[in-house]
Amino acid sequence: MKRKGSTSVKLLLAAIFITCVVFPLIQMFLNxxxxxxxxxxxxxxxxxxxxxxxxxxxxxxxxxxxxxxxxxxxxxxxxxxxxxxxxxxxxxxxxxxxxxxxxxxxxxxxxxxxxxxxxxxxxxxxxxxxxxxxxxxxxxxxxxxxxxxxxxxxxxxxxxxxxxxxxxxxxxxxxxxxxxxxxxxxxxxxxxxxxxxxxxxxxxxxxxxxxxxxxxxxxxxxxxxxxxxxxxxxxxxxxxxxxxxxxxxxxxxxxRTSFVTKxxxxxxxxxxxxxxxxxxxxxxxxxxxxxxxxxxxxxxxxxxxxxxxSFDHVFKTFNMKGSTYLINSLIVSVAVALVGTAVAYLTAYCTARMNGPMSRFLHLISITTMAIPGLVLGLSFVLFFKGSWLYGTLAILVLANTVHFFASPYLMIYNSFNIINKNLEDVGATMNISRPRILLDVLIPQTKDTLVEMLAYFFVNSMMTISAVSFLANVSTKQLSLMITQFEANRLMECSAFVSLMILGVNLVVKGLAHILKKQLRKKKAVNLQNLEVENNETVQVGI
Amino acid sequence: MTNHKLVVRDLSVTMGKKQILNHVNFEVEDGEFLSILGPSGCGKTTILRILIGLLAPKTGTVHKDGVDITKASPSQRGMGIVFQNYALFENMTVLRNVEYALRLNKETKRQARQIAMEMLRHVGLEEHANKKPGKLSGGQQQRVAIARTLALHPDIILFDEPMSALDVDTRMTLRQELKDLQKTFKTTMIYITHDQEEAFAMSDRIMVMDEGVIVQIDTPENIIRNPADDYVRDFVIRNIQLKIDSLSRFAAVPEEGTGAVE
The missing domain is CATH 1.10.3720.10 (MetI-like)
Structure with a gap:
């Protein structure tokens, strides 16, 4: 039986994809x-x-x-x-x-x-x-x-x-x-x-x-x-x-045709x-x-x-607005990680846990974003959004990077959702447990690992991309990665090298944090299981 | 005791060009154990999904206690469902799995816990209450799923091949437990299976299906004595006979020297 809430979410997602993927590409072709x-x-x-x-x-x-x-x-x-x-x-x-x-x-x-x-x-x-x-x-x-x-x-x-x-x-x-x-x-x-x-x-x-x-x-x-x-x-x-x-x-x-046993x-x-x-x-x-x-x-x-x-090149980089562009990159990357993960998660939820033509459309358009080169996406965005309030802001960079890197994290969570028992929502429906409750209480706790991985993926790629943002960034929204070409053009290879190092450093920290977080999640899972068995009798008595 | 009766009239479902159900009619009596038996793709799971409200039929109606529930939402039908793959909430403990729906359905924490523990006791799992489902055997997980369904006191419980993934020993035990639970809770049970032996061992009546239509619906004895047609004779009776024959090989003692078995 269909529910109005899920249809509205799917329609909203479809509208987002049509606005951010289909229309810009059409605009480019019309050009x-x-x-x-x-x-x-x-x-x-x-x-x-x-x-x-x-x-x-x-x-x-x-x-x-x-x-x-x-x-x-x-x-x-x-x-x-x-x-x-x-x-x-x-x-x-x-x-x-x-x-x-x-x-x-x-x-x-x-x-x-x-x-x-x-x-x-x-x-x-x-x-x-x-x-x-x-x-x-x-x-x-x-x-x-x-x-x-x-x-x-x-x-x-x-x-x-x-x-x-x-x-x-x-x-x-x-x-x-x-x-x-x-x-x-x-x-x-x-x-x-x-x-x-x-x-x-x-x-x-x-x-x-x-x-x-x-x-x-x-x-x-x-x-x-x-x-x-x-x-x-x-x-x-x-x-x-x-x-x-x-x-x-x-x-x-x-x-896979068979489960891996050994x-x-x-x-x-x-x-x-x-x-x-x-x-x-x-x-x-x-x-x-x-x-x-x-x-x-x-x-x-x-x-x-x-x-x-010497730290001359470090200071020189920062004197040439390096810190501003670093902050720009950090803001955009954090926003892409949050927005991208949220949208990809919700989309995959609609496509992997629900049926219907709208789900299939959303899945197809989600994986199709993989085939759009960053440069093409950037140009499409320029042509489609020029004149709008978004143009020239950090928000358009967030949007472009989210679309550009959408497919891989989407597939990560789509595959995770597909592994989880398909009948959970059916059981919920018979027990008056709403879909959002199942999502919050069952699906999100079971996919925390993937969520961390998605956040890291969006962040890291957004931090280092040059293609989609190269046509969209202006002097005030410029990204750190774009400084590499600027410095190289000015024969400041040392500063270019430092910018690359900064990007590598930030990404290493984020990847490291994600790794630690995932390890802790797994550890916590194992400890919980052990504790639960130890505390078993005690709680059962309370329950009785 | 209230007389619950499920009346299904003229159910038809098509998917694409394929007719999944073709004008299906049947009734279920209160407290009855009805098995729906048929090969894969015969439409038995489709019937189950329509009964519980997860699928809307193209035509036809479902009445429960004289009330038309064809368009009612799954949670308003007073029915529960147990799936082959258990569909447990893996991140929650066994106890939480059973009390979760109770809590969301406005029971107090104390009441929910009491009911949940009682249900776990009925299925013999109270000592596993604080384990995660992943730590239990297949049979134990299926018992959790049954306890979770029973906790909401549904009039009718639907089973979608609940024992297909279990070993023979566990199946035999669970069969008896299920019959005992039915007696205790006086619940109507509709049980989907493709295992003839299971259907004959457990059911008050069996509904034999083939290609979206009911071929015969009757007591096990009557189906054996008066099979409706060759399909029932071949699919149902012959399969059971084969099982009996193969088992009888081991019951007989081979004659010395010949190595022959009967």
């Missing part, structure tokens, strides 16, 4: 005129730029996924020590903006780079190679996390059966591991491809004359203020992202473990080096001439 379209398509440079983008995205995806696969196998299929540390280090790049990766490479391998000079390297990093290296560094941690998660949950029963049947390790890999990984791998490949092809941070910083589509769009809009051409490129940028999204959606597993526990193997340890160590060092250079550049007077400790 395309024939003249602008033809001038872009007929431009010789355009063909080259499309080719560049595809080349960079394809090569980076192959390297990134291969590296992530090797590293996730090393972590999950070996008995090496320090897996937790490796996992943390290898995912550090996810806490800084993509533009920082490009900057790290310039500091190391640029024309005046630290390693270029120290080692007298005969090559430079600018162009295709640099973009690929930067893109791999930026994208492989996401692939690594996804694959590690998938491999962690693989059931060992088929391997045990294969062992008994005398199937070789190599055949086990071909016939069990690969088929098991095939579907998740498709998701990973498309995620990485989308991430790389829509990113403008790395190519903007390190591309030199090698232009990609997002950089071209950025130049048209920020440099030439040509929103018409920007819309044409934005629409084209939407194509690979949407195609990747649809293919991924069609290929996606509808669910997790894989690798046997001891010195050679394998040695190789895995070496690979993880090398990857860890490669990840840490750029971050280390940020520290070096920030805290020495003038590298390499004067290596004495």
């Amino acid at each position: 395309i005129d024939k003249e602008g379209f033809l001038s872009i398509v007929n431009n010789e440079r355009f063909g080259t730029v499309v080719g560049n983008s595809l080349k960079v995205a394809l090569v980076s995806t192959v390297i990134s996924v291969a590296l992530a696969l090797a590293l996730s196998f090393s972590i999950t299929r070996s008995r090496i020590r320090g897996k937790g540390i490796f996992r943390t280090i290898l995912t550090l790049p996810m806490l800084i903006p993509s533009i920082s990766h490009g900057m790290g490479l310039i500091i190391l391998f640029g024309a005046n780079g630290i390693l270029t000079k120290q080692l007298n390297l005969p090559f430079h990093i600018y162009g295709f190679g640099g973009i690929v290296i930067g893109s791999v560094m930026y994208s492989f941690p996401a692939a690594f996390l996804m694959l590690t998660d998938v491999l962690n949950y693989e059931d060992r029963s088929p391997y045990e059966a294969a062992e008994v049947l005398g199937v070789s390790k190599w055949r086990q890999f071909l016939d069990i591991s690969l088929p098991y990984l095939s579907r998740p791998l498709i998701s990973v490949v498309f995620s990485v491809f989308t991430l790389v092809i829509t990113d403008y941070g790395v190519p903007l910083m390190i591309g030199g004359n090698y232009t990609t589509l997002p950089v071209m769009m950025y130049q048209e809009i920020v440099g030439l203020l040509d929103f018409g051409k920007g819309s044409v490129i934005g629409s084209m940028l939407l194509v690979p992202a949407v195609v990747a999204f649809v293919i991924d959606l069609l290929k996606k597993d509808t669910g 997790r894989l526990r690798p046997r001891k193997n010195g050679l394998r473990d040695g190789l895995c340890y070496t690979l993880c160590s090398i990857a860890g060092i490669v990840v840490i080096i750029p971050i280390f250079t940020f520290v070096l550049l920030t805290f020495v007077k003038r590298y390499p001439l004067d290596m004495s400790l």
Whole structure:
């Protein structure tokens, strides 16, 4: 039986999505005129730029996924020590903006780079190679996390059966591991491809004359203020992202066919473990080096001439409104975390715990936000909200970031809701327990872990994003991450490095807090269970 | 004792192009144990969801005690439901699970606790009152779900395959406990199952369903003696006969040397 309250909530959510996703995109499409379209398509440079983008995205995806696969196998299929540390280090790049990766490479391998000079390297990093290296560094941690998660949950029963049947390790890999990984791998490949092809941070910083589509769009809009051409490129940028999204959606597993009963526990193997340890160590060092250079550049007077400790660059950054922009970023990130988590939670509640066409519409639009590149979203927001009271405020940045990062936390809580018994609300209905009460007393307590994770995800990503906010922020609402390009343009690499460090520091603190909070929640759960058993008799007597 | 009687008339439900229920009519007497028996997809759970008010029929009516409850909300029907998957509130203790609805339905804290403890005693779980459901066995969790339903004193309790996830021993015990509870509380019970043996062991009457229609509704004895058609003979009686045959193998002693069993 339908309830009016839940229908109103769904309608409200649908109105929010239509206003913040559908209308802005339509506005962007309406902004395309024939003249602008033809001038872009007929431009010789355009063909080259499309080719560049595809080349960079394809090569980076192959390297990134291969590296992530090797590293996730090393972590999950070996008995090496320090897996937790490796996992943390290898995912550090996810806490800084993509533009920082490009900057790290310039500091190391640029024309005046630290390693270029120290080692007298005969090559430079600018162009295709640099973009690929930067893109791999930026994208492989996401692939690594996804694959590690998938491999962690693989059931060992088929391997045990294969062992008994005398199937070789190599055949086990071909016939069990690969088929098991095939579907998740498709998701990973498309995620990485989308991430790389829509990113403008790395190519903007390190591309030199090698232009990609997002950089071209950025130049048209920020440099030439040509929103018409920007819309044409934005629409084209939407194509690979949407195609990747649809293919991924069609290929996606509808669910696990069996419950995992036994997790894989690798046997001891010195050679394998040695190789895995070496690979993880090398990857860890490669990840840490750029971050280390940020520290070096920030805290020495003038590298390499004067290596004495100095806080000049820190003060300089703050003198150039660094603290204002840091506060802006913190305000926006906290607001995105709160608003985003609330909306994503409510939406997932409506889609996972209720049926009907409206629920299906909300689910589809929620996951579709994944396919909208940040730059495209930013441009759509500019075109749609220009002239409204929102434009030029921190609120529009909150809105843009919430939409931009909505899909992943939404899916986190959607999956959590789906695991919880589906009949709770039915039982509630027969016992006169309202849906809001079930939500407050049963569902929220059971999903606290996921709530913490959602808050952290929204915060961290909002703190480091540059794409969606780059067209929307003005002098008074500017975000800290946007200072990286500003400083770099003014040849203040030391200040850029410090900004990257600040973002990394804040995100590390938030991730650390989330980790501690989740650990405590789990601990509390376990203690409660123990106490309840000890206190059992006492309370039962009171009850009687 | 008030005579409760459930009257179902002309229920029809379609989903897409599929007819889930096709003009279903039946009555349930007060204090009766009625089993609805049929294979997966025959429409038995749909009937249950309509009776409790979680699903609206396309056509037809449901009367309880002479009152039309077709459009009444689930909580206004004086019915309770027990699901196969228990549907317990995992974050709450066993005691809290049982007293939770009582508290929300305006009972005082003391009264709610008293009722809840009494119900837990009826299902033999008072010593587990402060455990979380996750710490209990499947059978114990199902008893909590039953106690929670009984606590609100419904006239009719609906069971949606409550024992499908339990082992054979637990099922046998729970069957008897359920019959005892029915006697104690004088509650009408409507029990959905696809297990013929369970239906025959527990029910006053059995309603056999196939593809959205009632094929036969009668006492277990009459169904065995006079099956309505070949479907009832095959699905219901033959399955029970097979079980009896397979069990009788172990009752007989094989003749020495032949290894044959009867």
